[in-house]
Amino acid sequence: MRKLLFLCLLIGSINAERSQALSADDLATREGEIVFGQAWLKSTRSRLGERIDPFCIDLFETWLTRLKNQFDLGTMPMTALCLNSQEFNAFAAPGGIVGMNRGVYLDLKSESEVMAVLAHELAHLAQRHHYRGLRNSERLSTGTLATLAGVVAAIATRQGQAAQSLIMGGQAANATSALAYSREYEREADRIGVTALQGAGYPPAAMSRVLQVLAEKQSQATRDLAFLSTHPLGIERQSDLDARIAQMSFSDARTPVLSAHDFTMFRCIQTENLQISVHTNPTTDCQPIHRILEHYRNEKFQEALSLFDALPKTVRNTFSGLDIEIALTIQSGDFDRAAEAIDTIALFFPSWLQPSIARVDLTIARGVPELPRELRDHMVQRPERLDLWRALARYAQAFKKDHLLFEARGWDALLNGKLEASKTQLSRARDAWPKTLNQRPLQLLEKAIKQTASL
Numbered sequence: 001m002r003k004l005l006f007l008c009l010l011i012g013s014i015n016a017e018r019s020q021a022l023s024a025d026d027l028a029t030r031e032g033e034i035v036f037g038q039a040w041l042k043s044t045r046s047r048l049g050e051r052i053d054p055f056c057i058d059l060f061e062t063w064l065t066r067l068k069n070q071f072d073l074g075t076m077p078m079t080a081l082c083l084n085s086q087e088f089n090a091f092a093a094p095g096g097i098v099g100m101n102r103g104v105y106l107d108l109k110s111e112s113e114v115m116a117v118l119a120h121e122l123a124h125l126a127q128r129h130h131y132r133g134l135r136n137s138e139r140l141s142t143g144t145l146a147t148l149a150g151v152v153a154a155i156a157t158r159q160g161q162a163a164q165s166l167i168m169g170g171q172a173a174n175a176t177s178a179l180a181y182s183r184e185y186e187r188e189a190d191r192i193g194v195t196a197l198q199g200a201g202y203p204p205a206a207m208s209r210v211l212q213v214l215a216e217k218q219s220q221a222t223r224d225l226a227f228l229s230t231h232p233l234g235i236e237r238q239s240d241l242d243a244r245i246a247q248m249s250f251s252d253a254r255t256p257v258l259s260a261h262d263f264t265m266f267r268c269i270q271t272e273n274l275q276i277s278v279h280t281n282p283t284t285d286c287q288p289i290h291r292i293l294e295h296y297r298n299e300k301f302q303e304a305l306s307l308f309d310a311l312p313k314t315v316r317n318t319f320s321g322l323d324i325e326i327a328l329t330i331q332s333g334d335f336d337r338a339a340e341a342i343d344t345i346a347l348f349f350p351s352w353l354q355p356s357i358a359r360v361d362l363t364i365a366r367g368v369p370e371l372p373r374e375l376r377d378h379m380v381q382r383p384e385r386l387d388l389w390r391a392l393a394r395y396a397q398a399f400k401k402d403h404l405l406f407e408a409r410g411w412d413a414l415l416n417g418k419l420e421a422s423k424t425q426l427s428r429a430r431d432a433w434p435k436t437l438n439q440r441p442l443q444l445l446e447k448a449i450k451q452t453a454s455l
Ligand SMILES: [Zn+2]
Pocket: 120, 124, 181, 186, 189
C-alpha cells in the first residue's frame, strides 16, 4: 500500500497543474469510478478489438439493464463492449464498463449462461472489488500492485501505450495476473452473481454450468501447459456454488430477451469464422448460418439471401434472423423488405440504436441522402456509442458531406483517446459546416473535448 500511495503522490505532483489528477483514491466514490473507467476506456478502446455490431451492443445493453437493478449500482451507466477475441473471457472495469468476447459463444449455449457470466462481472462492480483490491493490497502480490499503480499512472500521464498492456480484469488477467482478483473475490462474485441471476428470473444452475465450462478450460490449459501447476480454481468454485444452488428455490422464471431459436441464431452469427479446433464441433448447428455469412462476406448477396430464405421459418423469424435479413436485403436491393425488417426490430426494442443505424445503411444503398430523423437524438443522448459515429461517417462518405465526416471523425478520435486529432477534426468540421445549419452538433463535440481535456 505504501508503495502505491507513494506512486500516486508522485503522479499528483507531476500533474500538479491539472485540476483533477487521477489517483487510486478516485475509485473511492462511484463518480470517481466512472471518471476512472471512462479515462481507462479512452486510452484502451482502439486496442480492445471491438466488434462494431449494433445488434450485439444493443442486446448486450438490454441484458445488462435486466441484471443491473439486482445490484446496488445506483445510476451507474453501463458501457457494453462486444469484443472480437475468441478467448472465453469477459471483464468489468470500474464505472460500469463490461466487455465480453465473442469467443464465449463457442461454449455458452443459452441466454441464462450469458447472464450468469454478466451477473458475475456486475457483482465485481457492485462489490467494488477494484477498489477493495487496492485497499487490501497487502494481500495481493507486489506484481499486481505495481500493475494497478501502472494503470493509474499510465492514464494520468496519458501513456495509452503503457495502459494497453495493463488491461484491468479479464483479457490480460489470466496470462499476466494483472489485477487477478483474489479467490475470495471470485467466490464472492459467484455467490452474489447467482442470487442476482435468480432475482432477474434466470435459473441459478446456469452459473454452475458456466463454472463447469471454466473448469474444463482450466484442465485443458493445464494439459496444454504442463509446466504450469495451476490450481483447479473453477472446480473448487463450482462445488462451493453447487451446494448453495441446491438450497435455492427458483420459481419466477422470466421470458428471456431472445427465444431459444433466437439465441442459437445470435450465437451462430457471433461464432462466424472462429477457429473451433479445440472444440468438438459445438457449432455444427451453425453451419447453414456460417455458409450464409460466408457468401455475404464474399459479396454474393443473392446466393446468401436464397440460402437464408430456405431456412426454417422458426429460425428466420427471430430478431437475430431479422438482423441478417436486413443486411442481406439492403445489399441485394430489396429495400422494402429491409425497411419492414428494420421497423419490426424498432417496434419490439424502441430503445435500440440498431434500427436507426440500419436505416442509415438503407439510405446509402438507396442513394437518396436523407439522415433518419431520430439519429440526431441518439447522437445527443448516446454519444459514447461508436457505432453511431461510424454510421454517420459511412453516410458522409457516400454523399460527400465533409462537415458530417469531420464531425464523425472528431467523435471517433475522442472516444479512442486521441484528443489532439479530435480537436483537429472539430476545427475542420467548423470550417466545412454550412452557415444555415444548426451549430449544436459542433457545440456538443467541443463540450465533450473540453470535458476530456480537463481530466
Ligand atoms: Zn471474476
